[in-house]
Amino acid sequence: MKLSETHEQIRDTTRRFAHAVIRPVAEALDREERFPAEIYKQMGELGLFGITVPEAFGGAGLDVTAYALVMEELSRGYASVADQCGLLELVGTLLSVHGSDDQRAKYMEPLLRAELRPAYCITESDAGTDVSGIRTTATRTVDGWELSGAKLWIHNAPVADLAFVLARTDPSAGKRGMSIFIVDCHSAGVSKGPKEHKMGQRASQVGELHFDRVKLPHDALLGKEGRGFHIMMSVLDKGRVGIAALAVGIAQAGLEAALEYAQTRKQFGAHIAEFQGVQWMLADMAKDIQAARLLVRDAAERLEAGDRASIACSMAKCFAGDTAVKHSANAVQIFGGSGYIRGYEVERLYRDAKITQIYEGTNQIQRTIIARELIANGASL
Helix, strand or coil: CCCCHHHHHHHHHHHHHHHHHHHHHHHHHHHHCCCCHHHHHHHHHHCCCCCCCCHHHCCCCCCHHHHHHHHHHHHHHCHHHHHHHHHHHHHHHHHHHHCCHHHHHHHHHHHHCCCCCEEEECCECCECCCHHHCCCEEEECCCEEEEEEEEEEEECHHHCCEEEEEEECCCCCHHHHEEEEEEECCCCCEEECCCCCCCCCCCCCEEEEEEEEEEEEHHHEECCCCCHHHHHHHCHHHHHHHHHHHHHHHHHHHHHHHHHHHHHCEECCEEHHHCHHHHHHHHHHHHHHHHHHHHHHHHHHHHHHCCCHHHHHHHHHHHHHHHHHHHHHHHHHHHHHHHHCCCCHHHHHHHHHHHHHCCCCCHHHHHHHHHHHHHHHCCCC
16 A cells, blocks of 8 residues: 555654654653653644544644554654653544534634643543443533533543543433533532542553532533444444554554564574574564555445445454554563563553553454454455
């Protein structure tokens, strides 16, 4: 799949930024579990947020392939930073497609310029993969809405200014009784739980958000009442493409580190790159990473065209996540004992990779989606 000149330009621009700005501080960000505030601001200035958001709304107005390229290149620098791009892409898409003119005017520019930090709030203690378990409620009042409930494992919760919250507005209507609300995280009744200490992607902060009878105006509702579940689900395929590209970036960084090390590390009087066992590991890494990258680009093109994209997005996310975990482990193996020591890049990459098999739908769920699509529509892709 040959990239266009525009795609090559945005890939190269992002690659230079990741190499010069992100990668030198990745180890420190991971060690300190620190939100990358300075990098976040620079990404906004560089236009790396809202890649597919129309230019009329302040975005770059590019396609899903461009978004995937940005995610991969940022992740080669540090996946926690790429996560911020992915989050802004999702909330930017929600606003551009479902927001009112007033909501877009109020929120879009500050979000894309990195002046506001968003949180995307679905998960609860009884509602992870099964969204039907959501208990957070929004009740109509004379002045608008009253929001009560709690969300956990929410990306950016400890630092969020703005939350996009899925809540029940009609408890008797199942998935048709959910709506999305835009919530100022500094409002009375909103509180934040402690920051979780994660295995990997540690600079991408995660925590709880609690809503205790939070008063919301009428225009806090995003889109139509009762359509929240469908609106949230509408961005899942794009989210899966983004995570798949992020996983490719992790795996690619691992390959590059392992290849460089194998060509400099000597054992038994020879560079370990001369050993067949190491050569085969490097070869497997390269071919699987390229296969994952092509799956991502195929999914991106299908999603952009509206052409039976869900199965392609699930395939890309599942395969790329498995590839990142498998081959970041192989990178550690090539480094030997050094790869198991904190402070070496491959040790961090191994930890960062694992979540790609879990978030945006576990890889078991992706396999179920793929199988159901095959059963319903046949094996022709």
